[in-house]
Amino acid sequence: MNHALEPTDVDMLEMGRLVLDHVVDIVAKIDARPVDNVANGNVLGPLVDEFLAPPPETPGDVRQLLDRLDRASLNAWEASGAGNFAYIPSGGLFTSALAEFYARALNRFGGVAFVAPGLIAAEESVVRWLAHDVCGLPAGSGGLLMTGGSMANFSAVVTARETRLGENIEQGTIYVTRHTHRSVAKAARMAGIRRDNVREVPSTASLAMDMDAARAMIESDKRAGLRPFLIVGSAGTTDTGAIDPLTHMAKVAADHDLWCHVDGAYGGLFRLTERGRDRLSGMALADSVTLDPHKSLFLPFGTGALLVRDPRLLFAAHNETGAYQQDYVSTGGLPDYALLGPELSREVRGLRVWLPLHVHGVAAFRAQLDEKLDLAELVYEKLRLVPSLEVPWRPMLSTVVFRVRALASGDADEATRRLLDCILADGRFSLSSTELDGRQAIRICILANRTHAGHVVELMDLITSAVPE
Ligand SMILES: *Cc1c(COP(=O)(O)O)cnc(C)c1O
Numbered sequence: 001m002n003h004a005l006e007p008t009d010v011d012m013l014e015m016g017r018l019v020l021d022h023v024v025d026i027v028a029k030i031d032a033r034p035v036d037n038v039a040n041g042n043v044l045g046p047l048v049d050e051f052l053a054p055p056p057e058t059p060g061d062v063r064q065l066l067d068r069l070d071r072a073s074l075n076a077w078e079a080s081g082a083g084n085f086a087y088i089p090s091g092g093l094f095t096s097a098l099a100e101f102y103a104r105a106l107n108r109f110g111g112v113a114f115v116a117p118g119l120i121a122a123e124e125s126v127v128r129w130l131a132h133d134v135c136g137l138p139a140g141s142g143g144l145l146m147t148g149g150s151m152a153n154f155s156a157v158v159t160a161r162e163t164r165l166g167e168n169i170e171q172g173t174i175y176v177t178r179h180t181h182r183s184v185a186k187a188a189r190m191a192g193i194r195r196d197n198v199r200e201v202p203s204t205a206s207l208a209m210d211m212d213a214a215r216a217m218i219e220s221d222k223r224a225g226l227r228p229f230l231i232v233g234s235a236g237t238t239d240t241g242a243i244d245p246l247t248h249m250a251k252v253a254a255d256h257d258l259w260c261h262v263d264g265a266y267g268g269l270f271r272l273t274e275r276g277r278d279r280l281s282g283m284a285l286a287d288s289v290t291l292d293p294h295k296s297l298f299l300p301f302g303t304g305a306l307l308v309r310d311p312r313l314l315f316a317a318h319n320e321t322g323a324y325q326q327d328y329v330s331t332g333g334l335p336d337y338a339l340l341g342p343e344l345s346r347e348v349r350g351l352r353v354w355l356p357l358h359v360h361g362v363a364a365f366r367a368q369l370d371e372k373l374d375l376a377e378l379v380y381e382k383l384r385l386v387p388s389l390e391v392p393w394r395p396m397l398s399t400v401v402f403r404v405r406a407l408a409s410g411d412a413d414e415a416t417r418r419l420l421d422c423i424l425a426d427g428r429f430s431l432s433s434t435e436l437d438g439r440q441a442i443r444i445c446i447l448a449n450r451t452h453a454g455h456v457v458e459l460m461d462l463i464t465s466a467v468p469e
Contacts, residue, residue, distance in 0.1 A: 001021040001161050004059070015062050022066050026073060027094065030450070035083040035430040039041020039075050047075060062211040077430065079301075082450040085459070086432040088238060088266050091298025100300070100356035103348050110348035111338035113331040123350025126357070130291055131307040134271050135264075136284030142311035143288075144337045145303060145349040149265030152290040152306035155318065155341050157187040158231065159288065159308065160259035164229035164319035171227040175217065177209045177244070179237040181263055199228070207242035207393065207436070209233065211252055218256050230259045232320050235280050235289070239434045239443065240367040241376075241397035243267065246282025253287075262286040265304065267397045269296035272366045275373055279396055293353055297365060298389035298449040302353060306341070314340045368449050370417040375446045375456045382460045392436075402437060404468060413440040415468055422466040429459050 007015065039047065051072055055462035078084060080092035109117040110123065111306070123145065131141040144150045157174070160371045165172045174188055179202055188198050199221070201214040214405045218228045231253050233244035259270030262283050268291040271283065283289060306448060308314050319339045330336070338344045357365070376395040384404050393400045404415040420433055422443050433442050446456065 017218045018062055018066060018311070022070060025044050026070065030078055030081055032082070033074070033078060033280055034427045035078045035081045036424075036427070037074055037076060039077070044075070047072065047274070057173040066233040080448050081430075081448060082109055082447050082448060082455045083429040083459075084201065084454070085431040085444045085446060085451075088292075088295050088445055089451070090294050090301055091357050091447075091449040092300045093298050095356040095359045096299045099351040102355075103351040108345045108348050110350075111344050113334035116348060117331045117334060119348045119351070121332070122354045123337075123348055126281075126350045126353045127305070129308070129357075130293075130305050131289075134269060134291065135286070135307050136271070136277075136281075137286075137289070137307060137309050140311075141307060141309050142335060143305060143307040143314065144303050144335070144340045145293075145453075146341060146343075146352070147302050148294065148304040148378045149263070149290050149292040150186065150304070150340075152251075152265070152292075152304045153181070153183045153185040153232075153261075153263060154190055155314070156261045156288045156290060157184070157191045157193070158307075159313055159317040160230040160261060161191050161193065163313050164257070164259055165227060168227075171194065171197075171225065172230075173199055173221050173226045173228045175199050175201050175209075175214055175228065175231040175258075177201050177203045177234070179203060179207055179239055180232055180234055181238050181265065183265075183284050184232050184263065207237065209238055209249065211245055211248045214249070215252050218252070218258070222256070226307070228256060228258055230261060233260070233262045233265035233282075233286070235240075235269075235283055236270070236397045236399075238266055238398075239391055240401045240434065241267060241395055241399035241445075242393065243279055243396050246280065247285060248282070250285035250313055260285070261288045262289045263294035265290050266295055269293070269365075270369055270373070270397055273370045273373060276369065276397070296369065296447060297356075298368065298447075299352060299355065299356065311340065313334065318342065328467070369398075371452070372446045375451070375453060376444075377402055378453070379444055379446070379456060379460065382399060386464055386467055386469065400444045400446075401434070401436065402444075403441045413467040416440040416442060419463075419468070423459075423462060426462055426466075429462065 022200055067306050079090050104262055108119050113120040117388050127143050131137045139462055169192055172193055174193060185198050199217055201217060202210045204210050231249055233246050233249045235243060250260050268289060271280050288308045293299045293303045294301050317343055376398040379400045380391060383389050388405050389402050390405045393401060404412050404419055406412040417440055423431055431442055431444060433440060
């Protein structure tokens, strides 16, 4: 009998300790490493080739394999580093990784409730907390955890389409702005919506959807025989954190019988703070909301959430049962997540949110998010004092966007690009850029839990010393 795939408890402990040693060593030294550790040229090629090699027939040594993996892991961006302000940083909370190890090692099935009701209840407690306490949706709301915001937006579009259009989808139109995350257009394509039928509503000077224009477009599309069925608001755009007028949007949606989806992948969880709750009050009026705990709850990549006012509509949009599922039984009022989304087999996904919330307590997350809002205000106030910079938008969340002021001499876009190159060349910080109003801009997104005032002050010093005279 060959037991090669079943380690003894002694082996499990030894391998587990080895993995833990490696992880703790790397994580504990995160502050000592630059944010971008990707090698170039003659180091990168051989490394990639080495790891592209197919697996061997014969067993390997875990110690050596972990040493090898470390080399690959260290040749990477520190997505959770204190100096990461690029795109949307992620926290990578250790307690979430531990919960994930626990869940994976025990390998309970998370697709239906009756095979692991206690664990599904733990996951459902997270879903209900996100739906009620965070989004402000009413009792009876629910949803499911998915692998990210893109998947959540996808199921939201499918549910809106199914609910509002049924089978007749040819004339269905969707309303977004140019600042809406591209995952919504991608979701629309995957949901069978014509590319032309994703309408770009103009934005106001504050980069939010112009609701008068939206109303006019919807009415004109209706007159033209189209079927407007979905409007998507951003609860924090990825570019600038601008917030669409969600309350007004819900009203327009109700007046025209559209599904109102709020994409809060970046900003929705700021509702844990008082300022966020205030600025995102309209979120509670949505039919569905996307949140991304792997962004603003600081979890490792792989956890998004779709929260809906009426989970029965999720079920109606996704459920197809096969005869092999005839033994499924509903358990204790718990949902079967496999019937609410595209996936069947899945892990018990909720533990990686549940454990951090229970270990650290909600207040710790609220304090972190409040700190990020404060830091963004600080950055805004500092950069505004630099004469050669333009900081056009006061941050609504934790992102500040700035650019080099247009001067008579020289190209402002080029100067902005040069400034970004200069900041990146320093090596301590990672920032990304975007285009707004047809002009280049640099983004500072403050969202890693390791980022504190000291890091932000260092970055400000660097920027002020690098700006053109
Ligand atoms: C990141 C983001 C998404 C996509 O989420 P993933 O988790 O990366 O799939 C969608 N919408 C917004 C506003 C985002 O910031």
